[in-house]
Amino acid sequence: MTDALILIVEDEPEIAEILEGYFVREGFRVICARDGTTGLAHHQTLRPDLVVLDIKLPGKDGFEVLAAIRRRGETPVIMATALAEDLDKLQALRIGADDYVVKPFNPHEVVARARAVLRRTMGQAGKSLVRVGSLTVDPEARRAMLECDRGAVSLDLTPTEFRILSHMARAPGRAFSRADLVDACLPEGAALDRTVDSHVSNLRRKLAAAGAGDMLTGVRGFGYRLDAPHGR
Known part of the structure; x- marks a missing residue:
């Protein structure tokens, strides 16, 4: 380094x-x-x-x-x-x-x-592919792909959005608190709930544009959960 x-x-x-x-x-x-x-x-x-x-x-x-x-x-x-x-x-x-x-x-x-x-x-380099339903996350290439009706779609994510998606994809179905996501994925100085919400909102919008709008959901009063897209 x-x-x-x-x-x-x-x-x-x-x-x-x-x-x-x-x-x-x-x-x-x-x-x-x-x-x-x-x-x-x-x-x-x-x-x-x-x-x-x-x-x-x-x-x-x-x-x-x-x-x-x-x-x-x-x-x-x-x-x-x-x-x-x-x-x-x-x-x-x-x-x-x-x-x-x-x-x-x-x-x-x-x-x-x-x-x-x-x-x-x-630190993401060298880790194996992570798959959640039709979603594939490649930490080494720092690329996320989603299989949909029109084929494989590459998600255009910021580094923070990619870290959040990659982190949550390793434990699909788990509810992550905002504090979990701050500690694992966000800058040390950005420990604000609305900062997490902003990144997750952008990530959810990009997933929805690729046809997986049901994949990232909020857990009321707690945080967020990543599931395999419905019907895939």
Whole structure:
């Protein structure tokens, strides 16, 4: 993990240099960008293992950069922001951020968060396929497929949505509390019921679009349950 490449997209040179120094000290490789356009170019050509992304950037802001990264794939992203409002955090998580830190932050904490995110994302590799009825989850390829009348449909999931689906698919029929899902799948700083609900709502919508709207259900006053799609 310590050989992982970290892309820092931050327009304040002092902050970028401090973060770079802490990551390099811990054995990571680092590349920096001062604006969103350059950050996206580095992301496409260098394929970093994780991105630390500021929200307020010149040109393309962090939300635009995050959305573009998510259209490309599942690179883990930690948002770094001076905005502490829950709505800003929720927007970042809804677009597909894996975690966030609020400025002024402790660089040690940013590195620790990065390690935790990398453990979650890299830890999926090597695990066998998980099947629940017509759903197949491939943790190694980070891909979820659903068999339906029109053939196999690939689900376009954010990293957090994929972790939730993969985690629940390993115990079909079990009722997971929101706390269970936070501990296993969500960033350490995102322990909000409505954060879980937002991710699950998006996941349920994508399952429904693929013809499995009955698969992910709420358990009143507790959390959520994943069952095999009815009739399959």
